[in-house]
Amino acid sequence: MKLDKNKGITAAKGWQASGVASGVKSGGKKDLALIYSEIPAETAAAFTSNQVVAAPVIVTRELLKSESKTQAVVVNSGNANACTGEQGLANARAMIRLVKDGLNLRAGALVASTGIIGEQLEMDKVGPAISLAIEKLDTGGGQDAAEAIMTTDAFLKQAAIEVELGGVIVHLGGMAKGAGMIAPRLTPHATMIVVITTDAAIAPKLLQKSLNAAISRSFNRATVDGNTSTNDTVIFLANGAAKNKKIESNTSSDFQIFQRALNELLIYFAKMIVSDGEGATKLITYKIIGAANEVEATVIGMSIANSILVKTAFFGGDPNWGRILVAAGMAGIPLLADRLELSIGGVALVKGGQGVEYDKQIIKNVLGAPEIAVTLDLKQGESEAVCYGCDLSYDYVKINAEYHT
Amino acid sequence: MKLDKNKGITAAKGWQASGVASGVKSGGKKDLALIYSEIPAETAAAFTSNQVVAAPVIVTRELLKSESKTQAVVVNSGNANACTGEQGLANARAMIRLVKDGLNLRAGALVASTGIIGEQLEMDKVGPAISLAIEKLDTGGGQDAAEAIMTTDAFLKQAAIEVELGGVIVHLGGMAKGAGMIAPRLTPHATMIVVITTDAAIAPKLLQKSLNAAISRSFNRATVDGNTSTNDTVIFLANGAAKNKKIESNTSSDFQIFQRALNELLIYFAKMIVSDGEGATKLITYKIIGAANEVEATVIGMSIANSILVKTAFFGGDPNWGRILVAAGMAGIPLLADRLELSIGGVALVKGGQGVEYDKQIIKNVLGAPEIAVTLDLKQGESEAVCYGCDLSYDYVKINAEYHT
Numbered sequence: 001m002k003l004d005k006n007k008g009i010t011a012a013k014g015w016q017a018s019g020v021a022s023g024v025k026s027g028g029k030k031d032l033a034l035i036y037s038e039i040p041a042e043t044a045a046a047f048t049s050n051q052v053v054a055a056p057v058i059v060t061r062e063l064l065k066s067e068s069k070t071q072a073v074v075v076n077s078g079n080a081n082a083c084t085g086e087q088g089l090a091n092a093r094a095m096i097r098l099v100k101d102g103l104n105l106r107a108g109a110l111v112a113s114t115g116i117i118g119e120q121l122e123m124d125k126v127g128p129a130i131s132l133a134i135e136k137l138d139t140g141g142g143q144d145a146a147e148a149i150m151t152t153d154a155f156l157k158q159a160a161i162e163v164e165l166g167g168v169i170v171h172l173g174g175m176a177k178g179a180g181m182i183a184p185r186l187t188p189h190a191t192m193i194v195v196i197t198t199d200a201a202i203a204p205k206l207l208q209k210s211l212n213a214a215i216s217r218s219f220n221r222a223t224v225d226g227n228t229s230t231n232d233t234v235i236f237l238a239n240g241a242a243k244n245k246k247i248e249s250n251t252s253s254d255f256q257i258f259q260r261a262l263n264e265l266l267i268y269f270a271k272m273i274v275s276d277g278e279g280a281t282k283l284i285t286y287k288i289i290g291a292a293n294e295v296e297a298t299v300i301g302m303s304i305a306n307s308i309l310v311k312t313a314f315f316g317g318d319p320n321w322g323r324i325l326v327a328a329g330m331a332g333i334p335l336l337a338d339r340l341e342l343s344i345g346g347v348a349l350v351k352g353g354q355g356v357e358y359d360k361q362i363i364k365n366v367l368g369a370p371e372i373a374v375t376l377d378l379k380q381g382e383s384e385a386v387c388y389g390c391d392l393s394y395d396y397v398k399i400n401a402e403y404h405t
Numbered sequence: 406m407k408l409d410k411n412k413g414i415t416a417a418k419g420w421q422a423s424g425v426a427s428g429v430k431s432g433g434k435k436d437l438a439l440i441y442s443e444i445p446a447e448t449a450a451a452f453t454s455n456q457v458v459a460a461p462v463i464v465t466r467e468l469l470k471s472e473s474k475t476q477a478v479v480v481n482s483g484n485a486n487a488c489t490g491e492q493g494l495a496n497a498r499a500m501i502r503l504v505k506d507g508l509n510l511r512a513g514a515l516v517a518s519t520g521i522i523g524e525q526l527e528m529d530k531v532g533p534a535i536s537l538a539i540e541k542l543d544t545g546g547g548q549d550a551a552e553a554i555m556t557t558d559a560f561l562k563q564a565a566i567e568v569e570l571g572g573v574i575v576h577l578g579g580m581a582k583g584a585g586m587i588a589p590r591l592t593p594h595a596t597m598i599v600v601i602t603t604d605a606a607i608a609p610k611l612l613q614k615s616l617n618a619a620i621s622r623s624f625n626r627a628t629v630d631g632n633t634s635t636n637d638t639v640i641f642l643a644n645g646a647a648k649n650k651k652i653e654s655n656t657s658s659d660f661q662i663f664q665r666a667l668n669e670l671l672i673y674f675a676k677m678i679v680s681d682g683e684g685a686t687k688l689i690t691y692k693i694i695g696a697a698n699e700v701e702a703t704v705i706g707m708s709i710a711n712s713i714l715v716k717t718a719f720f721g722g723d724p725n726w727g728r729i730l731v732a733a734g735m736a737g738i739p740l741l742a743d744r745l746e747l748s749i750g751g752v753a754l755v756k757g758g759q760g761v762e763y764d765k766q767i768i769k770n771v772l773g774a775p776e777i778a779v780t781l782d783l784k785q786g787e788s789e790a791v792c793y794g795c796d797l798s799y800d801y802v803k804i805n806a807e808y809h810t
Contacts (some may be wrong), residue, residue: 052734052758083730085507085743085759117727118760180714225713227728228735308713308797309586309805316806322522325488325631326586329457330633335458338490353457354490355523381706392713394802400714401721401798 001163001261003268008144008158011173012199014039014241018136021146024115024122025078032126032146033075033175034099034133035195040069040107041237044208046215048232054082055364056111057233059092064210067108068204070266074133076126077177078115082230088360091121098130111192113235114177126279146175150191150293152399153179157272163261165254169245170200171263175267180224180278180400183191193221194234194269200246200258201240210259211236211349216264221298224277225396226306237260274388279396282314283371289384290341290377296333297385300378303331305389315391317360317367321349328376339379345372406567406666408673410625413563415547416578418606419444419646425555427534429520430483430525437531437555438480438580439504439538445512446642449613451620453637461518464636472513473609475642478600479504479538480530480554482582482729483520492661496526503532505540517598517638519556519582548776551580554598557804558584562677568657568666573649575605575701575749577666581657585683586634599639599674605663606645607652613663614655615643623671629682629688631711631800638737641667650681679793684801687719688776694789695746695782701738702790705781708736710794722772722797724763726754733781744784752779765808 017035025031040196045064047057075094081088090110099109113121136144144159160173178192202210215234240246245252286304291297298305304310308328313320320341329335343352345366347358366372415422420441430436431768432757450469453463462732478501486493504514518526539548549564565578583597607615634702645651652659680688691709696702712732716724726747747755750771752763771777 050731051736051738051740052730052745081757083727083742085757097629114744116556117731143674191709226716227712228726230734258773270527307632308801309632311407312802312805314806317803318806320808322488322635323586324524325457326635327636328634329455331456333456335456337488340457342571348490352490359581362513392802394799396713397720397799397802398719400717401723402727404514404723 001161003158003264005390006162008142008146008173009035009195009197010139011160011174012171012197014199015197016137016139016240017141017145018133018138018390019141019144020132021124022076023075030144030329031076031078032129032133033145033148034137035197036103036137037071037237039239039241040071041239042202042204042207043068043070044211044235044236047209048229050228052083052229052230054080054113054231055084055088055092056081056113056229058234060110060112063108063110068111069107070355071105071107072099072103072109073235074109074130075112075193077149077151077364079113079119079121080117080231080375081121082117082393083114083176084120087120091123092124092154095126097125102131102134107164114193114231114316117230139311142173142175148204149177150174151177152278153177154276157269159265159268161261161265162195163257165244165257168242170198170242170244172196172198172265174265174269176273177278178273186231189195192229192232196236198238199240199242200238200247201242202238205405206247206250206255207236207238210262212321213259214262214266217263218270221301221385222274223305223391224274224280240344244289270388274390276388278384279393280390280397282316282391283326284389284391285373286387286389287373287377287384288378290379290381291383292381294385297383298387300328300331300333300386301387303327305387308392311392314372315393317364319349320343335378336380341377341379343375406578408669409565410489412565412727413547413551413578414432414440414600415544416565417508417576417602419604421542421544421646422546422550422749423538424541424546424549425534425537425541427481429481435549436481436483437534437538438550438551438553439542440478440602441508441542442476442642442644444644444646445476446644447609448473448609449616449637449641451616452543455633455635457635458491459485459518459636460493460497460715461486461516462636464494465515465517468513468515474512475515476510476512477504477514479514479535480517480598482554483557484518484524484637485520485522486518486526487522489525492525496528499528500531500535503535507536515640519554519598519636519651522635524778541579547580549580554580554582556582557683559681562674564670566666566670568662570649570662573647575603575639575647575649577601577670579670579674581678583678583683585623585629586632593640597634597637597678601641601670601809603643604647604651605643605652606647606798607663611652611655611660612643612684613660615628615667618664619671622668623675624788626706627675628710629679629795631779646752647723662804675793679795682795683804684798685795686798687796688777689719689794691792691794692778692780692789693783694780695784695786696788699788699790702788703792705736705738706734706790706792708732710792713797716797719777722769724754724758724768724772725747740783741785746782746784748780
């Protein structure tokens with residue numbers, strides 16, 4: 001079980017993909033991705049919990065109520081098709097129709113969009129692009145697809161992992177995008193778009209169960225800016241092409257192995273998205289231990305990861321533990337303040353709720369690294385959670401203040 | 406009823422104050438304020454809801470359980486006396502003891518602190534400063550006191566207001582500090598410190614009731630950075646020196662007049678604190694109308710005011726209404742997204758949940774002003790709330806990243 005960062009959405013058997021330029025994005029950049037499986041795939045999904053929901057999310061959510069299997073996913077970037085009313089809904093449905101007709105599908109197709117909010121999609125560009133994407137579908141098209149879903153992303157995000165289930169090699173592969181408006185809080189537990197494919201044979205209920213479990217430990221513990229987008233979508237598709245003995249029980253060892261692989265893949269994407277956070281210079285992991293339960297640990301971790309006082313201190317390379325304790329204390333979870341223990345990069349800064357002496361040179365080195373590990377021990381119980389955040393830099397302000405609608 | 410920005414904590418009869426330099430702050434800056442009334446005053450107070458609470462908050466909260474009347478408040482700046490353990494509690498109690506002994510008080514004294522977290526107070530400097538502050542008490546000492554409680558504040562915050570109750574002039578005056586770590590969420594409904602004095606005669610229950618009501622519409626609707634400090638404290642003292650007919654009923658017209666005056670004073674301080682937000686260049690008021698109830702309006706308003714994507718857009722002068730809708734939609738309150746109406750400075754940007762055409766020059770002028778009024782109509786009910794926020798600038802990052810502990 002090893003993550004391969006050079007493979008992605010087409011790593012699993014039976015999956016093809018493509019990425020093309022529709023002209024919605026300027027400069028001939030790829031902005032439309034298509035993923036396809038000849039074998040209809042069991043489908044699990046998770047969407048944004050924002051009350052303002054983009055048209056493709058509404059349409060895909062509706063479709064999943066009636067269609068249980070999926071053969072294709074079309075994703076466009078550059079336009080989120082959000083706050084676009086009835087026309088937006090009609091455009092999202094038209095994209096699906098073009099895919100289904102063009103590929104002559106027996107099962108369903110899903111749609112996701114990311115980009116500017118409040119503008120209608122240019123369907124005269126999107127339509128021909130879908131036709132081109134169908135032509136270009138290829139088992140080696142994963143990287144093109146991953147490139148086509150990028151918006152403010154500084155780097156392409158794809159990865160794959162393989163596991164052995166009962167002597168059969170099963171693959172999971174995926175692509176992700178996202179750098180800003182990131183604090184997914186997905187429901188059932190997602191401007192982040194993630195598509196994961198697998199060739200595993202797995203019962204649909206277990207597919208959704210495994211996705212929920214992995215999301216709760218990855219995207220729902222990740223934040224760039226505390227903002228939950230209108231478009232966040234995670235789609236997980238399993239076509240069974242690996243021909244493993246179908247995973248039917250969540251207590252089976254096969255399910256556990258599958259779950260661990262999915263967790264590793266999604267945590268990798270969550271960390272990559274946060275690393276690519278707008279203006280971010282550091283990835284910071286907040287491990288909250290000694291919590292009464294995992295939910296409380298997560299709420300406290302996210303409160304710290306979202307604190308702009310903490311984020312700016314990390315940008316400045318300052319071990320400002322007071323700000324971390326403040327952010328923990330405002331999470332709405334009862335704390336025993338005089339028990340708190342805090343360390344950064346293994347250097348103890350707080351014991352018994354009070355500051356302790358530390359080596360300034362060592363902490364300087366710790367804070368200068370691109371990845372920083374913070375551990376806060378609540379001394380209240382046995383539960384823990386790891387949350388993922390980034391710093392807040394001048395470039396964050398530049399990117400978001402100089403962006404003009 | 407007119408706000409006088411040149412008067413403050415000693416505007417009400419019977420109140421004296423002073424502000425002196427203890428040496429805790431460098432450069433001979435004033436850092437210790439004392440407020441005193443010969444007549445013991447009815448006392449109301451509100452404190453931070455953070456679980457990590459500074460020693461002076463713990464001590465003052467304890468005292469208010471047993472002592473109902475207050476004659477003096479001592480406030481030091483430069484050191485928050487937070488995360489300081491037993492020594493911190495002992496130092497807070499020692500400050501009160503020095504004030505009570507030095508002034509030979511019959512009733513109680515209270516303490517509040519603001520500044521660096523995690524360092525012990527230098528009592529060898531604070532002790533002599535309290536003696537000096539006692540010597541310097543004066544009915545004209547309000548401004549010195551207001552100066553002595555400043556930390557990262559760019560300007561001094563004081564104001565007073567007078568109202569006529571049954572033919573008698575009653576005064577309310579106060580001082581405030583705060584620029585960072587501001588999102589008070591006070592309980593019972595405060596690194597913000599605010600002390601308000603009045604010469605009104607009022608029943609103690611009504612004093613706390615009026616304070617709670619005013620706080621819920623002022624400080625609890627204000628945010629600079631979404632962080633709730635360890636030290637936030639609001640103290641409201643009424644010595645009755647005006648000799649008005651004692652306010653005994655919350656349905657009396659006197660109470661209503663008194664409440665309106667207090668609301669105006671506290672909303673003024675809330676706006677001043679947000680205007681003085683670290684690095685802030687603009688004060689933004691978010692009026693949420695058409696809400697099902699006031700709590701939902703407030704939660705949505707604060708979600709928008711705390712969004713760093715919204716804050717950076719305002720810094721950049723960009724009418725990015727999509728970010729405002731996103732922040733409204735992630736507040737956890739059910740919304741009818743296709744009904745939303747948004748205007749900025751009276752310019753309609755969104756109707757029926759979709760963008761509308763607007764005059765780009767007019768909106769540019771609106772966004773260039775130091776105070777910007779945003780109105781979001783939820784079209785769900787009749788309730789409303791106004792929240793107060795600021796933008797997020799390069800200077801915010803500079804102040805908080807270049808600050809070293």
